[in-house]
Amino acid sequence: SAVISQKPSRDICQRGTSLTIQCQVDSQVTMMFWYRQQPGQSLTLIATANQGSEATYESGFVIDKFPISRPNLTFSTLTVSNMSPEDSSIYLCSVVDSNYGYTFGSGTRLTVV
Amino acid sequence: DAKTTQPTSMDCAEGRAANLPCNHSTISGNEYVYWYRQIHSQGPQYIIHGLKNNETNEMASLIITEDRKSSTLILPHATLRDTAVYYCIVRVAESGGSNYKLTFGKGTLLTVNP
Numbered sequence: 190s191a192v193i194s195q196k197p198s199r200d201i202c203q204r205g206t207s208l209t210i211q212c213q214v215d216s217q218v219t220m221m222f223w224y225r226q227q228p229g230q231s232l233t234l235i236a237t238a239n240q241g242s243e244a245t246y247e248s249g250f251v252i253d254k255f256p257i258s259r260p261n262l263t264f265s266t267l268t269v270s271n272m273s274p275e276d277s278s279i280y281l282c283s284v285v286d287s288n289y290g291y292t293f294g295s296g297t298r299l300t301v302v
Numbered sequence: 303d304a305k306t307t308q309p310t311s312m313d314c315a316e317g318r319a320a321n322l323p324c325n326h327s328t329i330s331g332n333e334y335v336y337w338y339r340q341i342h343s344q345g346p347q348y349i350i351h352g353l354k355n356n357e358t359n360e361m362a363s364l365i366i367t368e369d370r371k372s373s374t375l376i377l378p379h380a381t382l383r384d385t386a387v388y389y390c391i392v393r394v395a396e397s398g399g400s401n402y403k404l405t406f407g408k409g410t411l412l413t414v415n416p
Contacts, residue, residue: 232406237403291346293346
């Protein structure tokens with residue numbers, strides 16, 4: 190299966206600041222996704238990162254708050270903008286792997302203080 | 303994607319088989335059943351998937367009922383490291399657009415006890 194490197198693994202940030210999370214895949218993939226997992230909750234899809242075009246956001250998520258870049262088929266970033274304590278979550282990237290369905294990164298644990 | 307229903311939690315003794323049920327009574331003919339698990343503080347890990355036939359791999363077995371309205375994930379010899387949240391997800395088989403999305407429910411917390 191594809192191998193995903195996600196950085197940073199964790200961070201503590203001040204409210205009002207922004208954090209950019211990187212997702213690097215060891216092979217070219219068409220579909221990349223960003224998920225959020227709030228404390229004690231299941232995973233919620235934020236958006237689909239499309240290479241060469243704007244990301245597709247799910248209901249309740251907007252580009253101004255979660256801008257996403259996808260410059261090529263192996264890399265994507267998610268920025269959490271103007272953070273508040275409610276943004277404290279684990280953020281995960283995922284790719285479609287033809288052999289195993291979906292592969293997930295290990296996640297970025299974000300705490301906003 | 304169709305909704306799934308799973309028990310909130312289950313316990314299993316180490317070395318015994320863990321049988322995790324999932325109801326997906328509104329599943330469509332073109333939807334696969336996927337199982338993932340999430341060990342604490344890690345990303346979800348793929349376990350197995352199937353359409354209508356039973357499937358087995360090195361991790362687990364998947365038993366799908368003939369009417370496809372429910373399935374059971376079987377971990378044949380559970381170990382302490384199998385303690386995790388197990389997610390049953392259904393997804394359409396065809397590729398393209400929103401078909402690629404995985405929608406996670408709350409899953410089942412399996413606790414393997416020594």
